Each structure stands twice: as structure tokens, then as C-alpha cells.
Amino acid sequence: MPDAAQRLTTLAEQLLGAELPLRLRAWDGSEYGPPNTPTLVIRHRRALRRILFRPGELGLARAWVAGEIDVEGDLYEALGAIAGLVWERDDLPGPSLRDAHTRAAVRELVRLAGPFPPPPPPREEVRRRSGALHTKIRDRRAISHHYDVGNDFYELVLGPSMVYSCAYWTDGGTLEDAQRDKLELVCRKLDLTPGQRLLDVGCGWGSMAIHAAREHGVRVVGITLSREQATYARKRIADEGLTDQIEIRVQDYRDVRDGPHDAISSIGMAEHVGSARYLEYARDLHALLKPGGRLLNHQIARRPLADESAYSIDEFIDAYVFPDGELSPVGSTVTQLETAGFEVRDVESIREHYALTLCRWVANLEANWPQAVRLSSPGRARVWRLYMAASALAFRRNRIGVNQVLAVRTPASGTSGLPLRARTWKG
Structure with missing residues (x-):
């Protein structure tokens, strides 16, 4: 032809x-x-x-x-x-x-x-799933699909910070600078002080736990469903000499029973929770905080739909990237947190920061393409390039956003513990 x-x-x-x-x-x-x-x-x-x-x-x-x-x-x-x-x-x-x-x-x-039928889907695609969404077993499999691609692969993409969430940029800064600044921003919003107990939900490769323990003197329990992440995080913690301050567990947030904690960080984890479980998630975190304790919930949000009874599930993302991942509007997140008993004190949108972050990750992947293919597969590397570039575009065009929501388990006395001018983020 x-x-x-x-x-x-x-x-x-x-x-x-x-x-x-x-x-x-x-x-x-x-x-x-x-x-x-x-x-x-x-x-x-x-x-x-x-x-x-x-x-x-x-x-x-x-x-x-x-x-x-x-x-x-x-x-x-x-x-x-x-x-x-x-x-x-x-x-x-x-x-x-x-x-x-x-x-x-x-x-x-x-x-x-040419002749039909079409060929079978690429092997990187998640096969047909059955049963209820967001059971513990199904969530564990979904997390493994995404995060157990290989720690060496993620090192290529994320760089030395090993932080897999939106960075916080200033003009001229590096990716590592911006990720450090994001972790420090979270710590300041939580008003962490030496000796406090922090629960890091969805702790990834341990970056938040290490920063909080090293820079603010807190004791940290980090939980993840990814065994590869946990192994990597424990080694980093040992190398930093912080094993007495940080414990990393392979554990579902629904199974944590050793509260109360002074503060909770949940950075880029709540997208995996789902509409059916979100109120349970919020109530569980509320119960794990001491009165006056703070939650920093860092979460991607979509724009509202006409039918707000439905959460948004993207076909490509669901099939190749985050199986069973769901995005909700930030207003729904705030409502669920307050229904669970939290007082929401601050919401900060950092949408443009995520577009910048994703572009840096794409650049890292492209600069190390042969090695990325060797460490995963040609198809998997192509999945990550498309997903990150398309996501950067979605943030740029305001199709999705990302927000840090600061909430407090305010005691009956009504004393939140926040300063009158909280946006300075100083205790």
C-alpha cells in the first residue's frame, strides 16, 4: 500500500x-x-x-x-x-x-x-480482575504490580531522593532540592518535634521517614504493602544509622493497632484507597492520632463530574499503571476527612509543581533508556514514559490537581494547637 x-x-x-x-x-x-x-x-x-x-x-x-x-x-x-x-x-x-x-x-x-481479531494485549497489562474492590489481598496485588517493578528501575527515574510524589519547586532548583523541600514542608506542617511519634502511611522507599527522623528527631513507623520498597527502605535506614528511630513494616493501614501517634503523613497513598474505603481510611487514621495530632494528606485530585456518586478510573492507568486506583475531587476528600472527625485547617494546591516533577522523571527515564529497558522490559519502560508524560500534560492543563490537606484531631476543648498565622508553618 x-x-x-x-x-x-x-x-x-x-x-x-x-x-x-x-x-x-x-x-x-x-x-x-x-x-x-x-x-x-x-x-x-x-x-x-x-x-x-x-x-x-x-x-x-x-x-x-x-x-x-x-x-x-x-x-x-x-x-x-x-x-x-x-x-x-x-x-x-x-x-x-x-x-x-x-x-x-x-x-x-x-x-x-488487516485480518481480525486483534492480537492479545501486551503482557504488561493487568489481566481481568474479579471480586470486590480494595480488599486487602486485591490491594496488595495492585501495589505489587506498580511498585515491585524493581528498585534499580525506580532509582533511574526518581533519582537519588527516591521520592515518588510531587516535589516542591523554587526557581532553578534541582529535583533533589525540590523533593527535600517537599519533605521539609510536610514536616513543618505537622510541626514535628524531637521525641514525637510519626506514622508514615505508604512510606515508599523510606525518604519521608528518614528526613523526619534525621532532621526533626522523631520516631517513625513507616508502612507499605510493597516488599521491595520495605527491603530498600530498611537498608537506607541502616546506612543512615537510624534503625533505633525508624521501623518499616509491610502492613496494611487497616491493620495498624499501635496508636496513638503524634502525627501522620500520607503522601501519594490515598489514591489507592478507593471510594468504597475512603471513609474507613479517614476514620482509621483519626483513631490512630492522639487528640491534637495532625494529619498531612497529600493526594492527587480530579475535577468534579456531573455524577459525583462515581469515582474516576482511567482506562490506561487502571490497565497498566495503578490497578484499581481512583481519584476524587478535593472537596470530596475534605468532606470525608471531616465526616471522620477531623478538622481540616489548610488546603494547598501544588498542581504546577507536579507537572515540573513529572517532566524531570521523564527526562531521567529518557536519558537512561537502554538501562531502563534492561531493568524492566521494553513494554514496561514505554508504559512509564507514556504515563508520566501524559500525567504531566494533565497537570499542566488543569485536568487533574494535587493538594496537601492539613487536618487535626481537634480535642473537645477546641484547641487545635495551630498558631494564629499557620501558613508560616512554624510551631
């Missing part, structure tokens, strides 16, 4: 009802589309079969992970262009199969795609 690129462009524009904003290169070597734009490369006709079988995000993701499509040029510009055709599809009129021209275009696209 000597002109597959032009034929595909024409068919895509007819079906989408909009001009294709990218140049296209097909498997036959042909190219078509506007110059000086990123090029969408379709390496094999299998990609079309995947997209026809699962139109939208998941079909595109399967073709990307399988290496059947790629982007040459600026990945963020390409994703921004595609976003208007996929993730922001509500803004465009959809084609109707009642229209004869649409049916003809679909038939032509099927001929170009």
Missing part, C-alpha cells in the same frame, strides 16, 4: 470530524500531514486492529506499549494534540454509524487494518 499515510489521515479526519494535528508515517514508509509538527509513527497494521477493537485510550495504549506506534519529535506536543481527540473528546462531535460516509470510512479502515 504505497499511500497508507494519506489514506489513514483522510479516514481519521472523516471519523473524528476534525483535522489530524500531527504528521503521520505509516508502516509502508509513506508520510502525510502538516510539516514541522511531531510525527505519529504507525509501525504495524496491528495497531489499527487494536484501536478499532478498543477505540479511544485503551486501544492506543496497547499499540504504544507493544511498540506498534511511536512519536518522533516533542512527545508533550504530540500528546497535547492527541488529547483533544481522545481525552477531551466531549468537545468534538462524534461520528454516527447511521451516516453512509462514516460506515464507508470504517469499512476502509478495517481493510487497511
Whole structure:
């Protein structure tokens, strides 16, 4: 097929009802589309079969992970262009199969795609799950899928800080500076002082626990469901000489029974909790705090939907990145925390900071691409590149946000323990 690129462009524009904003290169070597734009490369006709079988995000993701499509040029510009055709599809009129021209275009696209059915999903995709969401066993498997990719892989992406959440940037700072500043901001909001007891829920590779113990003199219990994270964190803690101050457990937050704690940090963990369990999560943390204790809940948020009875689950993220992960609006989070008994005292949005953080992670991955592929797989490395770049774009475009919510288990006396001008974050 000597002109597959032009034929595909024409068919895509007819079906989408909009001009294709990218140049296209097909498997036959042909190219078509506007110059000086990123090029969408379709390496094999299998990609079309995947997209026809699962139109939208998941079909595109399967073709990307399988290496059947790629982007040459600026990945963020390409994703921004595609976003208007996929993730922001509500803004465009959809084609109707009642229209004869649409049916003809679909038939032509099927001929170009080759024989059906489509190939099986790439092996990196989470297989079909059954049973209730967010049971302890299912959550443990979901966490293992994402975090047990390999500590060496995460070292390449995250850098020396080994912090896998939004950094807190100043002009000209490095990623390590920004992650240190984020950890220090959390400690200041919690007003940590020597001798206090901190529970770090979703402790990751131990960075928050180490910073709090070393810089603020607290004793820390860190919990994670990832055995690889726990092993790595314990070694770091031993190397820092902090084993007398920090305990790392492989434990579900629902199984922690040794409160009360003076403070709780939950950084980038609550996205895994889910709508059915969120009030339970909030009540459990409230019960684990002493009266007057503070919770810092650092969590990604989505924009509200028309139907607020539903949490948002992204197809690509659910299938390849965070199985069973759910995002809620920040207002819902605040409501649930207050329903559980907390007094919410401060909400800080740091959305732009996460876009900057993700771009640095993408740059780290791209700079170490051969090693990242060796440590994981070509498909897994491609998953992480797409997920982080697309997430950076989503934060930039205000499709999702991230917030630090400071809440207090205010005692019956009404004394919160916060200074009158709390935003100085000094005790």
C-alpha cells in the first residue's frame, strides 16, 4: 500500500470530524500531514486492529506499549494534540454509524487494518480482575504490580531522593532540592518535634521517614504493602544509622493497632484507597492520632463530574499503571476527612509543581533508556514514559490537581494547637 499515510489521515479526519494535528508515517514508509509538527509513527497494521477493537485510550495504549506506534519529535506536543481527540473528546462531535460516509470510512479502515481479531494485549497489562474492590489481598496485588517493578528501575527515574510524589519547586532548583523541600514542608506542617511519634502511611522507599527522623528527631513507623520498597527502605535506614528511630513494616493501614501517634503523613497513598474505603481510611487514621495530632494528606485530585456518586478510573492507568486506583475531587476528600472527625485547617494546591516533577522523571527515564529497558522490559519502560508524560500534560492543563490537606484531631476543648498565622508553618 504505497499511500497508507494519506489514506489513514483522510479516514481519521472523516471519523473524528476534525483535522489530524500531527504528521503521520505509516508502516509502508509513506508520510502525510502538516510539516514541522511531531510525527505519529504507525509501525504495524496491528495497531489499527487494536484501536478499532478498543477505540479511544485503551486501544492506543496497547499499540504504544507493544511498540506498534511511536512519536518522533516533542512527545508533550504530540500528546497535547492527541488529547483533544481522545481525552477531551466531549468537545468534538462524534461520528454516527447511521451516516453512509462514516460506515464507508470504517469499512476502509478495517481493510487497511488487516485480518481480525486483534492480537492479545501486551503482557504488561493487568489481566481481568474479579471480586470486590480494595480488599486487602486485591490491594496488595495492585501495589505489587506498580511498585515491585524493581528498585534499580525506580532509582533511574526518581533519582537519588527516591521520592515518588510531587516535589516542591523554587526557581532553578534541582529535583533533589525540590523533593527535600517537599519533605521539609510536610514536616513543618505537622510541626514535628524531637521525641514525637510519626506514622508514615505508604512510606515508599523510606525518604519521608528518614528526613523526619534525621532532621526533626522523631520516631517513625513507616508502612507499605510493597516488599521491595520495605527491603530498600530498611537498608537506607541502616546506612543512615537510624534503625533505633525508624521501623518499616509491610502492613496494611487497616491493620495498624499501635496508636496513638503524634502525627501522620500520607503522601501519594490515598489514591489507592478507593471510594468504597475512603471513609474507613479517614476514620482509621483519626483513631490512630492522639487528640491534637495532625494529619498531612497529600493526594492527587480530579475535577468534579456531573455524577459525583462515581469515582474516576482511567482506562490506561487502571490497565497498566495503578490497578484499581481512583481519584476524587478535593472537596470530596475534605468532606470525608471531616465526616471522620477531623478538622481540616489548610488546603494547598501544588498542581504546577507536579507537572515540573513529572517532566524531570521523564527526562531521567529518557536519558537512561537502554538501562531502563534492561531493568524492566521494553513494554514496561514505554508504559512509564507514556504515563508520566501524559500525567504531566494533565497537570499542566488543569485536568487533574494535587493538594496537601492539613487536618487535626481537634480535642473537645477546641484547641487545635495551630498558631494564629499557620501558613508560616512554624510551631
